[in-house]
Amino acid sequence: MTAATILIVEDEAAIRDMVRFALERAEFETREAGDAAAAQVAIADQPPDLILLDWMLPDLSGIDLARRLRKDELTRDIPVIMLTARGEEEDKIRGLEVGADDYITKPFSPRELVARIRAVLRRVRGEGGERPIEIEGLILDPVGHRVSAHGEPLEMGPTEFRLLHFFMAHPERVFSRSRLLDSVWGRNVYVEERTVDVHIRRLRKALAPHGHDRLIQTVRGAGYRFSRQV
Structure with a gap:
């Protein structure tokens, strides 16, 4: 390489x-x-x-x-x-x-x-070799590194892309900030748990045009989950 x-x-x-x-x-x-x-x-x-x-x-x-x-x-x-x-x-x-x-x-x-x-x-x-994931018109393509909502491209940074990829690959599960740091950022990265909150806000903003920001849910006292259920 x-x-x-x-x-x-x-x-x-x-x-x-x-x-x-x-x-x-x-x-x-x-x-x-x-x-x-x-x-x-x-x-x-x-x-x-x-x-x-x-x-x-x-x-x-x-x-x-x-x-x-x-x-x-x-x-x-x-x-x-x-x-x-x-x-x-x-x-x-x-x-x-x-x-x-x-x-x-x-x-x-x-x-x-x-x-x-x-x-x-x-x-x-780190991403690669996986099929696109589709949930409620939101499509993430790991190989092409693209996200679209109802056919319209969405813009987001690389960290938000990885975070969304992890959420969409593990829907309906609650993840603590520390688990997200380990899974999305990596175990050897020296960042604080509040970093997760910053990128969650940015991810929600990127998903907002078609209302998909509602899929990123805060679970008080526990963390975050990606869910279609209210």
Whole structure:
């Protein structure tokens, strides 16, 4: 398998050098950008397999760049890991809500960074070899990585796609947040249980145009389930 290409978007040269060294030792291909403008040029020239995105950039915040990437059809499925010195929970939630797939706070160890990158790439590449699933006009195609509702394509990020795939493959069952983290994100991923709530909200929004958001039900005190029953 060809080595994954990681775009490092970071304005501090010393951090870029450290990250590049760690990733190349782990046999990733790397590219670099010192600001959002350079990152957008690099992405347009050759979309990477994953973007490491610093929160504080000199020309545009990482949050705003992540939001732009998620709105663009050509870049919305590229996984993003935020790199930042911000450790407050609300900042983490903001990053996840605009489309980041994971979040790592500085200072971090190179081993942890590599582990998180591999975990995100496994999640993105993990589906395959299954038939489409259809429930009440909602169709998920694991091979084509598409979701449609009554023939109309629905747009959603890669994490929401995996979450929906898991739900549709296991309807009428209640899953706790910790079980969803293990099954959808993976056991070796360092994310908090509230991450599930963020992506549930985003999934419901994506399913709302034809009313399929009602299928994602909150079970108070237990977790979530995918159910046709009220």
